[in-house]
Amino acid sequence: MNCQDLHDMLDAYLDGELATKERQLAEAHLGACSACRADAMFQQALKTRLCQAVETSAPDRLRQRLCSVLRDCERQRPWLQRHKQTLRHAAALAAGIAIVAGGWYYRNANDEAAVEGLVQASISSHRRHLPLDVQSSSGESIRSFFRDKVPFAVKLPQLPSQHARLIGARLSSLRGRDAVLLHYLVDGQRVSVFVLDPSALPREELRAASGYQVMIFRRGGAGYTVASDIDRGKLMRLISW
Amino acid sequence: MALSNRQRFEDEVLPHLDALYGLALRLCRDRQEAEDLLQDALVKAFRFFDHFESGSNVKAWLFRVLTNVFYNAYRKAKNIERLEQTAETEGHHHRFLATASTGGMNGEDALLGHITNEKLREVVDTLPEDYRVVVILCDVYGFSYREIADIIDRPVGTVMSRLHRARRILQKLLLRYGIERGLVEAPEEATEQEGRVAEIVPLHSGHEDRKKGQSQ
Numbered sequence: 001m002n003c004q005d006l007h008d009m010l011d012a013y014l015d016g017e018l019a020t021k022e023r024q025l026a027e028a029h030l031g032a033c034s035a036c037r038a039d040a041m042f043q044q045a046l047k048t049r050l051c052q053a054v055e056t057s058a059p060d061r062l063r064q065r066l067c068s069v070l071r072d073c074e075r076q077r078p079w080l081q082r083h084k085q086t087l088r089h090a091a092a093l094a095a096g097i098a099i100v101a102g103g104w105y106y107r108n109a110n111d112e113a114a115v116e117g118l119v120q121a122s123i124s125s126h127r128r129h130l131p132l133d134v135q136s137s138s139g140e141s142i143r144s145f146f147r148d149k150v151p152f153a154v155k156l157p158q159l160p161s162q163h164a165r166l167i168g169a170r171l172s173s174l175r176g177r178d179a180v181l182l183h184y185l186v187d188g189q190r191v192s193v194f195v196l197d198p199s200a201l202p203r204e205e206l207r208a209a210s211g212y213q214v215m216i217f218r219r220g221g222a223g224y225t226v227a228s229d230i231d232r233g234k235l236m237r238l239i240s241w
Numbered sequence: 242m243a244l245s246n247r248q249r250f251e252d253e254v255l256p257h258l259d260a261l262y263g264l265a266l267r268l269c270r271d272r273q274e275a276e277d278l279l280q281d282a283l284v285k286a287f288r289f290f291d292h293f294e295s296g297s298n299v300k301a302w303l304f305r306v307l308t309n310v311f312y313n314a315y316r317k318a319k320n321i322e323r324l325e326q327t328a329e330t331e332g333h334h335h336r337f338l339a340t341a342s343t344g345g346m347n348g349e350d351a352l353l354g355h356i357t358n359e360k361l362r363e364v365v366d367t368l369p370e371d372y373r374v375v376v377i378l379c380d381v382y383g384f385s386y387r388e389i390a391d392i393i394d395r396p397v398g399t400v401m402s403r404l405h406r407a408r409r410i411l412q413k414l415l416l417r418y419g420i421e422r423g424l425v426e427a428p429e430e431a432t433e434q435e436g437r438v439a440e441i442v443p444l445h446s447g448h449e450d451r452k453k454g455q456s457q
Contacts (some may be wrong), residue, residue, distance in 0.1 A: 015404075043408060059277075063255070066279070066283055070247055138324075210302060210385065230259075231260065
């Protein structure tokens with residue numbers, strides 16, 4: 001692989017769209033060529049920064065306005081007559097979150113496949129939204145329910161209880177490993193936290209995929225993946241990434 | 242008690258409101274207009290909700306509806322948008338990043354570390370819509386190339402070429418800003434190019450694909 005080849009496939013590499021073989025070729029070239037590595041680092045950092053810079057949340061009054069418009073639609077009112085309210089400009093966007101770009105690391109191809117597998121499995125399980133085995137807002141009763149059912153201690157993550165309401169849990173599995181799925185509601189939006197043996201996690205990761213935000217991390221001897229409907233900023237504040 | 246159609250719709254859609262609003266805002270670049278776009282898109286999605294297959298990716302579907310409404314009703318001055326021709330000069334920039342004199346830091350830290358989120362949004366907003374939408378769907382929302390292709394209703398090859406060019410334009414604009422601000426020093430070859438009168442070409446559908454086809 002030469003520089004032009006790398007240049008042509010750099011986007012697909014950074015976006016995780018390359019097959020394992022191609023990814024290994026790209027990594028071999030990046031390891032050997034400092035100019036291409038500089039370019040890749042810049043593009044990777046740009047991706048991360050864009051994500052933080054562009055994300056935003058809808059103002060509450062917009063949410064209310066949309067709900068009221070939908071109710072109007074339901075009542076068969078002439079919905080084409082949009083009632084455009086005079087809207088005052090919303091407050092300045094919340095300050096961006098500190099840069100978490102972190103250092104550049106060479107992605108090990110096996111790790112990458114494992115991370116991608118975990119991300120997809122977490123999203124898929126989050127979307128299926130299957131019934132819970134135990135409904136409880138008490139961490140203690142959930143811990144005792146799963147005692148002897150999974151081969152690891154079910155430690156609940158420390159989430160601010162005023163924001164995150166625990167609903168319950170169910171036995172789950174991610175990539176063939178046992179996991180306990182904890183179901184939380186954050187401002188009415190679902191957050192699925194999977195507790196699993198930390199050895200099942202190849203590395204820590206924060207990634208958007210298929211429109212969902214996914215986090216993979218270790219805390220206090222437990223492994224976690226989180227899949228959620230909420231935006232990245234809110235999720236990062238919740239988990240104190 | 243059975244949920245009404247509207248309640249089911251709200252349950253599916255409201256969790257994605259922030260994300261939809263984020264895209265609408267970057268498409269319209271105006272809060273008022275973004276709110277109107279979002280409202281029109283949700284009304285349309287609600288009307289077609291019966292046709293939506295439950296279990297498929299509701300978020301991708303909503304992004305598709307929003308993008309459609311934008312292109313059909315909100316996009317201004319179709320085909321007039323102009324774009325600087327950057328294809329011939331882009332090859333030099335990664336060399337430049339490796340060699341730029343940045344006081345010991347690499348180009349990424351020297352440049353991106355000094356650019357605020359506001360400035361970054363401003364730069365993204367200067368991208369032509371076709372490019373802006375793919376880079377946002379990919380980098381901010383993490384949709385795959387296949388999902389983006391479905392959302393904007395174009396082939397995967399078009400998604401890839403737009404993404405590639407969008408990022409190169411962003412890189413160029415950010416470098417130019419960095420040079421102006423003295424965050425990075427311009428090597429001679431870059432100065433020469435910056436001094437050249439930028440060639441302006443109209444952007445119309447399929448331009449980048451045809452160009453790519455010719456050069457192969």
